[in-house]
Amino acid sequence: MNKAVLHDHLDGGLRAKTAKELAIKDSYKPLIEIEDIESFFNRESSTSLEEYLEAFVHTTALMSNYDNLERIAFEAAEDMHFCGITLYESRYAPLYSVNDNLQIKDVIHAINSGFKQAENLYGIKSGLILCGMRNDKENVSQVSEIAIDFKEQIIGFDIAGPEYNFLPSLFADVFNKLKNNGINLTIHAGEGDGVNSIQDALDNGAKRIGHGVRIIEDIDTTSKKLGKTAEYVRNKQVPLEICITSNIHTNMYEEYNNHPIKDLIDLEFNVSINTDNRLMSNTSMKKEIDIAKNLGINNIDRILENSASYSFLNDF
């Protein structure tokens, strides 16, 4: 049986050691001087979202040539393989890598080539979800066109970036066009915004919800009574791509014990376990699995196998 990770950002998952090596190779000054690169990137105690996001400026800066992208993609898949994963879905906002010397076709080719190397070596299958940045309408529109042009080489489309004030319906036309082209949609919702954002993502064709954890706010946990959106999500078994540590680090929940993943599992929601940004959150699938176990979740293998049955990789 396959075991899947459905929600992991390529630019959030570089190995710290690789970031340092690439910085030296490419003479990328901001990182060369830093002694302890691992703690530099570890944003678990960041007090603002800006501080958290600043780390991505450096990872994306290193993702600006073919060889680096290929290596980063290979290592991401390799790391997932060593955590027992056989289907790896990776997501990335590809325009970060486009520059005078690197065209979009090369960005996608390099990432897929890294994935292929890992598949040849370990058997792990990986696929790329393209992200548009929802705070930039032009970016979303451009990435959606790229997704259509390269639909044989990607497995889906998502919008990332700040959720609050940027509802999926702002991009209703884009999502419609993507759906008509048969492109799988997963949408970040129910993280920085609440239940209305999850409903809006569903209304705009999301087959899965990135995070979705705030569906808990549509449930009376004492009486177990579900609101309209929660009822739909549970009855239709819409997959929720849950990322526990990431939610703690972005201050959604103060500590692991306050995270609602166990409640959602007990209420029979379709929950998957994911990493989101391994480098900034100093995590891995192994760590997330251990955290889930510590929260009293016993059937981890079944959860990972269930995730695999909802993987967009199954369509390719």
Ligand SMILES: [Zn+2]
């Ligand atoms: Zn994410």
